[in-house]
Structures are given as structure tokens and as C-alpha cells.
Amino acid sequence: MIAEAGLAALWLAxxxxxxxxxxxxxxxxxxxxxxxxxxxxTSVAHAEGRASTGSARTEWxxxxxxxxxxxxxxxxxxxxxxxxxxxKDDASTSSARTEEVAHSLMTALRRTAVVQGLLAALAxxxxxxLFVRSDMSVVLVAANSHSLKPLIYKVAGAWGNHExxxxxxxxxxxxxxxxxxxxxxxxxxxTLAATLGAQAAIGxxxxxxxxxxxxxxxxxxxxxxxxxxxNPLLQDPGLAFHPPTLYLGxxxxxxxxxxxxGALIMRDVGPAFARAMRPWVLAxxxxxxxxxxxxxxxAYYELGxxxxxFWDPVENAxxxxxxxxxxxxxxxxxxxxxxxxxxxxxxxxxxxxxxxxIGTFLxxxxxxxxxxxxxxxxxxxxxxxxxLGIYIGGALALFGARVGTVxxxxxxxxxxxxxxxxxxxxxxxxxxxxxFIGTLYPLAAQAAGVQLSIGAPFFNKALTPVALTLxxxxxxxxxxxxxxxxxxxxxxxxxxxxxxxxxxxxxIFALSGGAHFVPVLGIAFAVGLGVxxxxxxxxxxxxxxxxxxxxMVIAHLGVAVSIAGMAADSAFKTERLAAIQVGQNVTVGPFxxxxxxxxxxxxxxxxxxxxxxxxxxxxxxxxxxxxxxxFFSTPPTNTNEAAISTMxxxxxxxxxxxxxxQGRWQVRLWWKPFVTLIWLGGGLIALGGxxxxxxxxxxxxxxxxxxxxx
Amino acid sequence: MRRVLIWAPLALFALVFALVAGGLIxxxxxxxxxxxIGKPAPAxxxxxxxxxxxxxxxxxxxxxxxxxxxxSWCPPCILEAPQLMKLKRAGVEIDGVATADTADAMQxxxxxxxxxxxxIGDDRNRATQIxxxxxxxxxxxxxxADGRIAYQHVGDIRxxxxxxxxxxxxxxx
Numbered sequence: 001m002i003a004e005a006g007l008a009a010l011w012l013a014x015x016x017x018x019x020x021x022x023x024x025x026x027x028x029x030x031x032x033x034x035x036x037x038x039x040x041x042t043s044v045a046h047a048e049g050r051a052s053t054g055s056a057r058t059e060w061x062x063x064x065x066x067x068x069x070x071x072x073x074x075x076x077x078x079x080x081x082x083x084x085x086x087x088k089d090d091a092s093t094s095s096a097r098t099e100e101v102a103h104s105l106m107t108a109l110r111r112t113a114v115v116q117g118l119l120a121a122l123a124x125x126x127x128x129x130l131f132v133r134s135d136m137s138v139v140l141v142a143a144n145s146h147s148l149k150p151l152i153y154k155v156a157g158a159w160g161n162h163e164x165x166x167x168x169x170x171x172x173x174x175x176x177x178x179x180x181x182x183x184x185x186x187x188x189x190x191t192l193a194a195t196l197g198a199q200a201a202i203g204x205x206x207x208x209x210x211x212x213x214x215x216x217x218x219x220x221x222x223x224x225x226x227x228x229x230x231n232p233l234l235q236d237p238g239l240a241f242h243p244p245t246l247y248l249g250x251x252x253x254x255x256x257x258x259x260x261x262g263a264l265i266m267r268d269v270g271p272a273f274a275r276a277m278r279p280w281v282l283a284x285x286x287x288x289x290x291x292x293x294x295x296x297x298x299a300y301y302e303l304g305x306x307x308x309x310f311w312d313p314v315e316n317a318x319x320x321x322x323x324x325x326x327x328x329x330x331x332x333x334x335x336x337x338x339x340x341x342x343x344x345x346x347x348x349x350x351x352x353x354x355x356x357x358i359g360t361f362l363x364x365x366x367x368x369x370x371x372x373x374x375x376x377x378x379x380x381x382x383x384x385x386x387x388l389g390i391y392i393g394g395a396l397a398l399f400g401a402r403v404g405t406v407x408x409x410x411x412x413x414x415x416x417x418x419x420x421x422x423x424x425x426x427x428x429x430x431x432x433x434x435x436f437i438g439t440l441y442p443l444a445a446q447a448a449g450v451q452l453s454i455g456a457p458f459f460n461k462a463l464t465p466v467a468l469t470l471x472x473x474x475x476x477x478x479x480x481x482x483x484x485x486x487x488x489x490x491x492x493x494x495x496x497x498x499x500x501x502x503x504x505x506x507x508i509f510a511l512s513g514g515a516h517f518v519p520v521l522g523i524a525f526a527v528g529l530g531v532x533x534x535x536x537x538x539x540x541x542x543x544x545x546x547x548x549x550x551x552m553v554i555a556h557l558g559v560a561v562s563i564a565g566m567a568a569d570s571a572f573k574t575e576r577l578a579a580i581q582v583g584q585n586v587t588v589g590p591f592x593x594x595x596x597x598x599x600x601x602x603x604x605x606x607x608x609x610x611x612x613x614x615x616x617x618x619x620x621x622x623x624x625x626x627x628x629x630x631f632f633s634t635p636p637t638n639t640n641e642a643a644i645s646t647m648x649x650x651x652x653x654x655x656x657x658x659x660x661x662q663g664r665w666q667v668r669l670w671w672k673p674f675v676t677l678i679w680l681g682g683g684l685i686a687l688g689g690x691x692x693x694x695x696x697x698x699x700x701x702x703x704x705x706x707x708x709x710x
Numbered sequence: 711m712r713r714v715l716i717w718a719p720l721a722l723f724a725l726v727f728a729l730v731a732g733g734l735i736x737x738x739x740x741x742x743x744x745x746x747i748g749k750p751a752p753a754x755x756x757x758x759x760x761x762x763x764x765x766x767x768x769x770x771x772x773x774x775x776x777x778x779x780x781x782s783w784c785p786p787c788i789l790e791a792p793q794l795m796k797l798k799r800a801g802v803e804i805d806g807v808a809t810a811d812t813a814d815a816m817q818x819x820x821x822x823x824x825x826x827x828x829x830i831g832d833d834r835n836r837a838t839q840i841x842x843x844x845x846x847x848x849x850x851x852x853x854x855a856d857g858r859i860a861y862q863h864v865g866d867i868r869x870x871x872x873x874x875x876x877x878x879x880x881x882x883x
Contacts (some may be wrong), residue, residue, distance in 0.1 A: 303757070347719065354723075381734050389727055396720040403716055440726065443733045453744075 001424045003138050003217040006126035010217070012117035013174060015206035016112055017200045020177075023109040024197025030102035032192035032266065044439050070548040071568035105407065110181040112198050116203070117178025123708040124158075124171040127216055131158045137223035140164060140216050144225040149235070150604050156240045161217035162380070165243060170206045172251040174391030177203065180255055180280070186704065187276040188268055195255075200547075202254055213383045227421065232632035232639050238298030245316055246291030250283025250356035253321055256328065257353035260346045262393055269342045277349065278705035279697055283330055286689040293682030304640030304655045306575070308678055311459045316439040320432055327428040328423045338482060339409040339416055343557075344425065346406070350399060354392040356434075359390055363438070365520055368404030420477035427470040434462045464518060471525045471563065473555055475532035486650045494532060501528030512571065522567030530560035532616040547695025555688025562681025567673035568650075591652055591670030592616050596624070598656075598665055604632045608641070611656045611665065615645065627656040627667075649685035650674050744843030744851075744862045745828035751853045752779075752841035756831025759808045761814055766805050768832035774882035776875065777851040778827070779839050782819035782846045791823035796864030797872060798826040802879060806830040809839050809847055816823045848873065854882035 074340040085440055093322045134147040144161045159168045177199040184192055195696040211217065259277040263269045295318065299306045307633050309315065313436040328348040334341045361384045412418040438454045445452050478692040479493040505524035512520060533556035537545055596612040616622045634641070645652045648672035657666030751769035758765035769775060778794060780787040794804060806827040808816055811834070820827075832841055840880060842851055842859065852861035852875065861878040 351719075356727075385727075385731060392723055393720065393727070396723055400717045400720055404713075429827065442730055447729060447732050543851060 002126050002130055002133075002135065003219060006123045006130070007217040008214070009119050009126065009663040010207065010210060011125040013116050013123060014211065015205065016116035016119060017174070017203040018114045019322060020109065020116055020200035023105060024193045024200060024587060025100065025111055027105035027109045027193035027199065028190045028266065030098060030105050031188075031193055056096075057595065068110035071267060090498070102189065106193060109193055109196055113181035113200070116147050116179045116200070117174040117176075117181075122359075124167050127167055128155055128158045130217075130688035131155060134227065136225070136227060136259075137220055139218045139220045141218050142224035142227045144227065144229075145638050146229040146605070146652050148605055149227075149229070152240055153236070159243055159247075160241075163210070163214045164631060165247070166206070167208055167216050168247055169251055170203065170210060172247050173199070173203050173206065173254055176255050176280075177258075177701055180258075184276055185343050186700070187272060188266070191223030191259075191262045191266045191268045191273065194261075194265045194294060195258045198258035198261035198640050199254065199264075199299060202258070202391060205390065209380075209383050213380050221239055222481075229605075229632070232630065232637045235605075235632075236298065236302055238294060238302060242291060242295050242298055245294060246286050247285045249288030249291050250318075250321060250359065250384055251355040252287060253325060253356050254581060255280040255326075256284065257395065258348040260530065261398065264346060264398050265404075267402065267405050269335075269406045271336050271339050272564070274332050274345065278329075278336055278382070279693055279700075281325060281328055281352075282693040282696065284694065285322070285329055288318070288322045288325060288684040288687060289586050289682060292322055292685065293679050296682070297679050301642050301644055303641075304642045306642075306653050306655070306668070307670075308569070308675070311438070311456050311467065313362055313439050314359075317362050319382075320435055321352055321355040321359060321427050322441075323432040323435065324348060324355050327425045327442065329342060329431070330353050330428075331425050334418050334421050335409070338412065338418060340412060341407050341422070342409045343403045343426075346399060346403065348425075350392070350395045351432075354388075354395070357384075357388050360384060390560075412482075415480070415487055415490065416484050417477060417480045417482045420480050421475055423473045424470065424477060427466055427473060430466050431463060431470070434466070435459070438462070453495045461500050464522075467563070468521065468525050469530050474559060475529045475615075476538045478552060478556065479532065493535065497528045497535070499534035500531040503524060504528075509695050516571035519567040523564050523571070526560045526567065527565035529563070533557045547698070548692040549695075551688045551690070551692025551695060553688070555685045557680045558684025558686075558688055561682070561684055562679075563680075565674055565677025568677065572673045573675070576669045578669075579660065579666050581662075581664050586667065586669065588652070588669040589673075590617050591669075591671060593625075593654070593669055595665060595667065598659070603626070603630070605633045609656065609659075611654075611667070613643070613654055613667070615652065625654050627650070627654045629656050646676060651676060712798040723774050724781075725846050726873060731822075743864075744841035744849075744859070746841070746859050747862055748855055748860075751775075751851075751859050752838055754838065754841070755757055756807065756838060759811060759830050759832035760813055760821060763827065764829045766807070767880045769805070769853055773855055774860075774879045775805060775853040776802050777805045777842070777853060779809060779833075779842060779850070780848045781811050783811070786866040787848045788823050790848055792868060793867040793872055794826035795871075796868075797875065800872075800876060802876070803828040804828070805859055806834045807838055807842075809836050810832050830846060831867050852878045852882050 001413065096157060123177075130141050131145050132523050134154065134206070136140065136142045136147075140161060140163050141157075144164075145157045149157070158164045177196060179195055180192075180199065184195075219643075230615040235533055256277055259273065259280070263273045295315070296308050297308070300306070306631060328345065331341045331348055332347045335345045361381070372554060409564045438459055441454055442452055476494060480490060501524045504527035505520060508523055509517075509520045533553055534551060574589045576586055578586045580595050582595050582597050585592055587593070592615070594616075595615040596614045598609055598611045601608050601610045608630040610626050610628045613625040613627065614622055615625055623645065626643055628641040630641055631637075640655050640657075643654045645654075650671065653670040653672060655668040657668060661664045753768070753770070755768060757768040769777060776797065782792075798804060804826050806829065808830050811832070816830070831838065839847075842849070843862075844851075848863075848866055850863040850867060851859055854860040860882045861875075863875065867875065
């Protein structure tokens with residue numbers, strides 16, 4: 001019964017999505033000619049008439065606040081006037097009847113979106129229930145679960161497969177739409193209606209995909225005696241968080257996409273639109289950051305290869321939306337604060353979600369060779385490709401048709417905060433382009449009849465110079481004033497960070513014996529960025545510093561920390577591969593590792609050979625590590641469980657390999673100085689995003705309250 | 711200029727779409743083809759692996775040869791054993807290149823799955839396998855009368871591959 005209920009919920013959600021699309025069309029038309037709804041007409045709507053001017057002013061004050069220590073004389077506020085306000089004044093002359101219709105349509109639209117979100121969530125909850133109950137009469141459960149699996153992996157099994165993960169995708173999509181419907185109160189109603197319509201249109205395609213090509217609730221008759229188990233590599237706490245987090249990010253970007261489509265349809269692009277979109281972009285970006293960071297660490301310790309990034313197509317698929325979202329995050333700030341970069345921001349919003357969908361497609365279709373061999377199914381691939389063509393092609397065509405009518409926003413000098421953000425955007429786009437080309441090039445080569453694969457050497461060579469330039473732009477950007485600045489003043493402000501970078505380079509380069517030029521340069525740039533990133537909060541009242549400024553500082557610091565970790569790992573890691581007998585030892589870096597013994601051990605659904613490694617650093621205290629070779633019976637698989645010891649200055653990474661007839665065991669050891677900084681930095685970037693999000697939302701709310709009492 | 715820029719993203723997407731759709735409609739060939747086809751067969755002789763079976767003196771003689779790169783530790787090699795027996799019954803002399811193998815294991819393998827081989831060479835460090843441009847086991851090569859590698863079969867030999875191999879051997883004369 002649960003499976004049927006789940007399927008029913010799914011179909012109902014799809015029906016509501018259809019209704020939502022139609023209501024959105026009606027509401028957008030009615031709102032475009034009508035005025036603001038009655039519920040807010042008294043005080044809020046009056047305030048909203050001036051909302052963009054009012055809050056833009058506060059934004060502007062905040063922005064000048066950020067740079068107050070480098071700005072001696074106050075600059076006049078922004079010159080843009082509120083088009084929205086004038087439109088509303090015109091509109092107030094239209095009849096009360098249109099108002100009434102627009103209002104009720106809008107309310108119905110909001111409620112429909114919420115119901116759609118609830119139904120999708122219900123369907124997903126029912127799928128989880130099926131996995132928890134180990135209902136083997138459902139194909140998906142029988143194929144991906146097992147009654148003896150620990151509970152957490154039963155739950156995680158619900159999205160550890162194609163159908164379940166697509167249901168999760170749709171659920172996040174619908175829930176995000178419901179979130180927009182419930183919380184978005186400041187955007188012009190016509191634009192909001194168009195946005196919700198776009199969100200429903202995306203949802204419809206994916207509901208159809210689920211219903212016709214990947215039904216997760218399909219029954220198995222007769223039921224299987226037990227399941228086939230979940231891929232053991234995926235039986236790890238990392239899996240419980242990694243895909244859902246990434247999906248929240250991927251699909252969260254759908255909201256930005258829908259906002260952009262709504263804005264294009266209604267020709268309403270300006271600071272109000274940017275401020276409505278920003279928290280969604282921020283939230284999606286935070287999840288993407290966490291997802292990528294966690295995924296990187298998961299691959300690092302679970303695959304036993306000792307690497308943290310492999311430039312695998314699926315990894316790239318998650319990196320590309322992140323790059324686009326990072327660029328979007330910065331350009332949307334220019335739009336919200338200074339009303340510049342209108343068309344560019346719209347483009348990025350479309351590209352970010354396009355990249356998410358292309359990522360999903362690459363992963364699901366199996367057209368690229370990847371270690372993440374999920375479901376290789378050409379039918380499904382074709383279906384998603386068709387959806388891709390409709391949504392991305394449609395949105396880009398809309399962009400082409402409408403962006404000409406989007407008037408140019410305010411302009412700025414080359415040397416200014418905006419200028420630095422544009423540079424940041426361009427460089428991020430270059431990185432995105434390189435990753436995109438590198439990921440799809442094998443496909444192009446294949447079309448030309450050549451077999452090849454593109455890996456780390458290409459990406460490292462192509463991206464290192466761009467990344468280092470990006471570090472410079474990131475360091476300088478926050479130290480520049482909005483609108484215009486001069487280079488001499490900037491030179492003075494970057495003196496300390498540059499000096500710090502220079503000293504760091506000289507010191508480390510000399511200490512490491514003059515080797516590893518590029519990685520050491522990377523560390524020096526990271527030091528420079530680290531120092532530069534805290535400059536905006538130096539010598540100002542820390543308690544009065546807005547939260548989003550803290551967010552920026554911490555996120556930029558996180559970038560510095562992460563780059564330092566990557567550079568340190570590539571410059572100073574040492575690796576030893578040895579075949580040793582029990583009692584023998586090997587040295588790696590400053591460690592002496594002795595193989596004390598190898599013994600069998602068992603877990604809930606696996607057995608293993610476990611090595612006991614006794615490790616001593618110099619003359620320090622001895623500690624033990626237990627790398628394992630695990631054997632899973634359902635399905636029969638071997639995995640390597642690396643044992644990792646984390647210290648303040650790095651990680652010792654140990655893997656147990658095959659034994660041979662002479663009683664020797666292969667052990668693989670890495671000493672990776674400061675490698676943990678990579679993920680620490682990722683965490684800081686996400687934390688910075690979170691602070692910025694909280695700061696922005698609280699500020700918006702305060703502004704809204706202030707206005708409603710005005 | 712501005713008009714071109716506006717439509718550039720859509721054009722770019724159309725290009726990528728076509729590319730991806732092409733990749734989907736005709737999925738690429740994932741097998742690793744030998745780069746050695748048409749080139750002379752490896753010249754290094756292989757020592758015998760088993761005491762009672764000769765090694766391989768040379769891969770290039772004046773008649774077509776069938777070389778099977780295999781191993782006792784390779785499950786698909788067990789799968790293709792009946793087909794190799796069929797080829798032997800058809801009168802084909804089969805040279806076996808035993809990759810990374812030991813005499814004991816090979817003896818057991820042959821007594822279980824039958825012995826279609828006229829010669830078995832010991833390729834313990836896989837040098838000969840690599841010289842053939844082979845990326846895995848089992849793989850089967852036809853060497854022409856001119857001493858050049860004429861044909862490569864990747865993976866286990868199925869029943870319907872037997873006539874193909876016989877035809878290739880005929881062609882290689």
C-alpha cells in the first residue's frame with residue numbers, strides 16, 4: 001500500500017504543478033495590469049511602492065559602511081530611481097475588480113505551490129518508509145537494500161540509486177518552490193507569479209521523467225526473498241549527507257533560474273529582483289560548497305587512493321554549478337547594491353542551473369566514462385537530454401529575445417569594487433569554461449573518432465595561472481570602493497598583504513630547498529589573500545560590523561586556507577609503497593611505521609582483514625592505526641578502508657593492500673602536510689556564506705519592518 | 711556586436727546539445743584498441759611456462775598465427791576455453807601468451823578447462839602483452855603471413871566469434 005500511496009502522491013504533485021503553471025500565467029497577467037493585493041495594500045504595499053529606493057539606500061549605506069575606513073568623504077547615494085514605484089502608481093488607477101482577481105489568483109498560486117511541495121515531500125518520505133521497512137516487493141528496495149543493513153544505510157539507500165535520487169531532486173525542486181511561495185513578499189507580484197510558473201514548468205518535466213522513465217515505486221511480483229544490498233562503497237556516513245547536500249545546492253539554483261526567467265518574462269530586472277534572488281543563491285551555494293567539500297573528503301578516505309580531487313566528470317559536474325553560482329553570488333551583489341550588470345547576472349542565473357542539469361545528465365546518462373558509474377541507461381539519458389533542450393534552450397532563447405529590452409544599469413569606472421567583481425566574474429567564467437571543455441572534450445574527440453581522456457595534468461596546467469590571478473582579484477576586490485577608486489590608494493591598501501606574501505614565499509622557498517616553485521607560489525598567494533581578507537574588518541568597530549561583511553571576510557579567508565592546503569599537499573606530500581612482513585617497518589616523512597600484525601575482524605555486514613600499524617614520529621609517543629580490507633557479501637565486493645591519523649600539521653594516511661605467499665603485506669603510506677586545510681577552508685567558505693545569508697535575511701526583514709511602520 | 715553576444719549562449723548551447731545528443735545516439739566505442747595493428751608482431755621469444763609444452767620461438771613465421779593472451783587467474787578465460795577448443799578442432803594452431811602466471815596454476819587451469827594450445831609462452835612481466843598493445847586478458851590476435859598483426863579481438867571469444875576468427879585467419883594467408 002505504501003508504494004501505491006507514494007506513486008499517488010507523486011502524480012498528485014504533478015497535477016498540482018500543472019495547476020500551478022496555469023495559475024501562474026493567470027496571476028502574472030492579472031498582476032501586471034492590476035495592483036498589489038488588498039492584504040498588503042494598506043501599509044505594506046504603500047511602503048513597497050518605495051521599497052526598492054528605500055532599501056537600496058540602506059544597502060548603499062551598508063556598502064559605504066563596509067569601506068568607510070578607506071573612504072574619507074561620503075559619496076552621494078545611488079542615482080537610480082524606482083521604476084517599480086511609478087508603475088504601481090499608474091496601476092492604482094485600474095479597477096478594484098482586477099485587483100480582486102489578481103489577489104485571489106496570487107493566493108491560490110502560493111497555496112498550490114506549497115501543496116505541491118508537501119506532496120513531493122510526502123512521496124519521498126513514503127519511499128524512505130519502504131526502505132526502512134525493507135519492503136522487498138518493491139523493485140527499487142530489492143535492488144538496492146538488504147534487510148540486514150544498518151538502519152542509517154537503509155535510509156540512505158533511498159537516494160543511493162537512480163530513481164530515488166531523481167525523486168529527491170524533484171522533492172527539493174518542489175520544496176524550494178514552496179519556500180519561494182511562502183517567504184517571498186517583496187518582489188513585484190507579476191514577477192513572483194512568473195517565477196513560480198517557471199519553477200512549476202521545470203517540475204513538470206521531471207515529474208514526467210519519474211513517472212514514465214524512472215518510477216521508484218514499481219512493484220516486484222513475486223517479492224524477492226531479500227535485497228541485493230547497497231554498493232559497499234556507499235555504505236559510509238559520508239553518503240548519508242553528500243548527495244542530499246549536493247542536490248539541495250543543485251536544485252536550489254533552480255530558484256535563481258526561475259527568478260531570472262520570471263524577471264525576463266516580466267521585464268523586471270533591478271535591485272529588488274536581485275535582493276529577492278540573493279538569499280536563494282546564497283543558500284544553494286552554501287549547500288554546494290558543503291556538498292563538494294564533503295564529497296572530496298569522502299572520496300579521499302573511502303576510495304583509498306590518497307587523492308582529494310580527481311577531475312572525474314562527475315566531480316566536475318558538481319564543480320561547474322559551484323563556479324557559476326560563485327560568479328552569480330558576486331554579480332548579484334553588484335546588481336542589488338549598484339544596479340549594474342543586469343544582463344550578465346541574468347545570464348549567470350540561467351547558466352548556474354543549466355550546469356546543474358547538465359551535471360545531472362552527465363551522471364545519469366553514462367555518456368562519459370567516470371568512476372561514478374551510476375545508471376547507464378540511454379533511454380533515461382535521452383529523456384533528460386530532451387528536458388535539458390527544452391529548459392536551457394528555452395531560457396536562453398527567452399534571454400536572447402528579451403534581454404535587449406532590459407535597459408543598461410548604472411555604469412562604473414574600471415578601478416572600482418564593481419570592476420574587481422567583474423574581473424572575478426570573468427576569471428570564474430574562464431575556470432568554468434576550462435572545466436566544461438575539459439569535461440566534454442573526450443565526447444567531441446569521440447565524435448571525431450579519437451579516443452582520449454583528459455585528466456589532472458591538463459586541468460592543473462590550464463587552471464593554476466587563472467586561479468592565482470583570481471586570488472589577486474579576490475584579495476583586492478574588498479579593498480576597493482564602489483563606483484570609482486584610484487590605483488595608488490589601492491596599492492597602499494594592499495601593501496601589507498603583498499609584503500606578507502613576499503616574505504612567505506622567500507621563507508618557504510628557501511626552507512624547502514628551492515624546489516616546488518609553483519606550489520610555494522600558491523602558498524604565498526594564499527598567505528597574501530589571508531591577510532588581505534581580514535583587512536576590511538581591521539580598525540573598525542567589530543560589534544557594529546554587519547554580519548554579511550563578516551561572511552565575506554570568513555569566506556575569503558576560507559579560500560586562502562583551502563588554497564594553502566592544496567599547495568602544501570602538492571609540494572610536500574611523501575608517499576611510500578612497500579611490501580613488508582609482520583614485525584618489519586617502513587618510514588614515511590617523519591614517521592616510522594611498524595606492521596605489528598594482521599588479523600581478521602567482523603562488522604555488521606562485512607568481514608575484514610585488519611592491520612595493526614604502530615606509528616612513531618621521531619622520538620614521540622607510539623600510536624596505532626588500523627587500515628582494513630573489507631569484504632562485503634551482498635553484493636560481493638572488496639573495499640579498502642584507509643586508516644588516517646589527523647595531526648595539527650597534516651595527516652598520515654595508511655592503506656592495507658594484498659598479502660602474498662611469502663607472508664608480506666603491501667602497505668601504502670602517505671604523509672600529507674596540512675592537507676586538512678583543504679576541507680577546513682571549504683568549511684570556512686560555507687560558514688562565511690551562512691553568516692552572509694543570516695545577515696542579509698535579517699537586514700531585509702528589519703528594512704521591511706521599518707517600512708511597514710513608516 | 712551586442713546582438714551577436716546576446717544569441718551566442720544559445721548558439722553555444724545548441725552546439726553542446728548536438729554534441730551530447732550525438733554521443734548518446736551512437737555511444738562511443740569503449741574498448742581499448744591496440745595501436746600495434748598493421749605493425750610487425752613482437753620479436754622477443756617467450757620461454758616455455760610448462761615443462762611439457764614448448765614456448766614461443768617467434769610470432770612471425772610465413773603462415774598466419776592465432777595468439778591468445780590469457781591467464782589462469784582470469785574468469786573470462788575459462789568462459790572462452792570451449793571456443794578455443796572448437797578452433798583447435800577446426801585445425802588452428804593456437805599460441806598462448808600466459809600473462810603473470812605460474813606453472814602450477816596453469817597446469818590446473820588446463821586440466822580443468824581443456825588444453826587448446828600448441829605452445830604456451832611465459833610472459834610473467836607482461837612485456838609481450840604490452841608489445842601486442844593489449845590492455846587486458848583475454849585478448850586474441852591474428853598475425854598474418856607477412857608477420858604483421860592483422861586483427862585484434864578484445865574480450866572472451868563467444869560462439870559467434872569463431873567463424874570471424876577463422877575468416878580473419880583465412881584472410882591473413
